Amino acid sequence: MGIIAKQSIRGTIVTYLGIAVGVVTTFFVLTRFLTTEEIGLTRVLIDAATLFIGLAQLGTNASIIRFYPYFREKGSEEDHGFFFWALVVPFIGFVLFAIIYWACRVPLGAWFGDKSPLFVEYYYFVLPLAFFMLYQTICESTCNVLMHIVVPRAVRELIVRIGLLTIYLLYAFKVLSMDGLVIGLCVNYAVAAMINMLYFFSLKPIRLRPDWTFLRENKALVRRYLTYTGFLLLSAVTTVLAPTLSSFFVTAKMGLDSTGIFAIATYMAVMVSVPSRSVAAIASPQLARAIKEQNREECSHLINQVTRNMLLIGGFILLALWVNIDLIFHILPNGATFAQAKNVVLILGVSQLVLATFTICYTALNYSRFYAFSLFISLALTISALILNNYLVPLYGMNGAALSNLLSYGLYVALTILFVVSLCRIRVIEKRWWFILLLLVVLFAINALWCQFAPTMNIWADSLLRSAVLIGGGALIAYKAELSPEINNQIVNTLNRQ
Numbered sequence: 001m002g003i004i005a006k007q008s009i010r011g012t013i014v015t016y017l018g019i020a021v022g023v024v025t026t027f028f029v030l031t032r033f034l035t036t037e038e039i040g041l042t043r044v045l046i047d048a049a050t051l052f053i054g055l056a057q058l059g060t061n062a063s064i065i066r067f068y069p070y071f072r073e074k075g076s077e078e079d080h081g082f083f084f085w086a087l088v089v090p091f092i093g094f095v096l097f098a099i100i101y102w103a104c105r106v107p108l109g110a111w112f113g114d115k116s117p118l119f120v121e122y123y124y125f126v127l128p129l130a131f132f133m134l135y136q137t138i139c140e141s142t143c144n145v146l147m148h149i150v151v152p153r154a155v156r157e158l159i160v161r162i163g164l165l166t167i168y169l170l171y172a173f174k175v176l177s178m179d180g181l182v183i184g185l186c187v188n189y190a191v192a193a194m195i196n197m198l199y200f201f202s203l204k205p206i207r208l209r210p211d212w213t214f215l216r217e218n219k220a221l222v223r224r225y226l227t228y229t230g231f232l233l234l235s236a237v238t239t240v241l242a243p244t245l246s247s248f249f250v251t252a253k254m255g256l257d258s259t260g261i262f263a264i265a266t267y268m269a270v271m272v273s274v275p276s277r278s279v280a281a282i283a284s285p286q287l288a289r290a291i292k293e294q295n296r297e298e299c300s301h302l303i304n305q306v307t308r309n310m311l312l313i314g315g316f317i318l319l320a321l322w323v324n325i326d327l328i329f330h331i332l333p334n335g336a337t338f339a340q341a342k343n344v345v346l347i348l349g350v351s352q353l354v355l356a357t358f359t360i361c362y363t364a365l366n367y368s369r370f371y372a373f374s375l376f377i378s379l380a381l382t383i384s385a386l387i388l389n390n391y392l393v394p395l396y397g398m399n400g401a402a403l404s405n406l407l408s409y410g411l412y413v414a415l416t417i418l419f420v421v422s423l424c425r426i427r428v429i430e431k432r433w434w435f436i437l438l439l440l441v442v443l444f445a446i447n448a449l450w451c452q453f454a455p456t457m458n459i460w461a462d463s464l465l466r467s468a469v470l471i472g473g474g475a476l477i478a479y480k481a482e483l484s485p486e487i488n489n490q491i492v493n494t495l496n497r498q
Contacts, residue, residue, distance in 0.1 A: 018157025033172030040259030269348035
């Protein structure tokens, strides 16, 4: 796991630098200077753009990773114009879905208009925002297959967040109007897309001309690419819809004020899955190659490492978040307003932990010859999310939205593991994974008992003491028990260098 570990660690460091900026932005700028309605507007605009680009990609994001090994000649930089298609196909998708989005203005305006008229006012700004986010994502994927994830990761996690911080501060001090705030969001992602594109073109000579001779000589490969990409388009309609449904239902049923509160809780919970982004970015091409070579042992070994380490790292991040949740809301400007989403943070955090741990399995299924089954899984995810959000949000508000997210993703992961194990014959979980899960359950149980029966001291002292005992003690147990040999080796190597 040499290159995976090296690139993942660098990517994770960059990501957490970005998180530091994000924490300042989210917890000390947004909550202090923006109303919950304004926070909700920025959140739903970005969610709508995210949904849009998921469709407009036409499956290209996954196709780039899966089919690049087939176009590239071993021992050569020749890729037969592969990146021409990687850049052109998403543009075609953007044009198609921009027309559909424009045509849906009236029905969507009616759905959101009663509770969230401000979103309807800025409805069309989703299009330029989505365009720039689309090419930021596509260029990041092209860099991933060339095994260079650090700079695109820095753009996504650091430069974009610094840009957002700047825009929010300019709005807070009345330099920008509301129109300027929304335009600033678009400009920020335009800069990110441009940096990623310039970096991509700097990595190697890029041939932006299709190699028609290669395509004519490999008609079977072309058919497979088109079939796979068409399938991913159908799958994307469901897959990219599910993550944003809760936000849209809260916006439509409860208003942008509630969306803003739900967004802050989501920002906290997403920290749990941050390490998985770097790991997935670098592990996916390795997994695609192993599947192409039909090396099940390597696939199992890689997936075992990822699921084990993501459970351990994500679990301790969630534990740290939950142990200190009251302190976080105490520090937060207007924290009493956002504290009503305390349980939302825990529920969404568990959901993010499940996803961070097992997303690599869905990736494996998509890259295998059984990829068609992922459409069934995506349909189950979206249908369950629609039903659960429609039922639980009116009953339980934001808690219902978070619970629907957890239940629908629980179903999604369970089905994914079932297909990967039974069809692909890949081992997903090994013995140490269960020990990690047991350790996390015990630590969360001790925390619950501590909060229930121990006398409450000063909130700072209480949080620091519980953090030291639970997180420090748990980390020591994990190290001594060698629950993650990879992490232990990294610790030993770091200490030896010092």
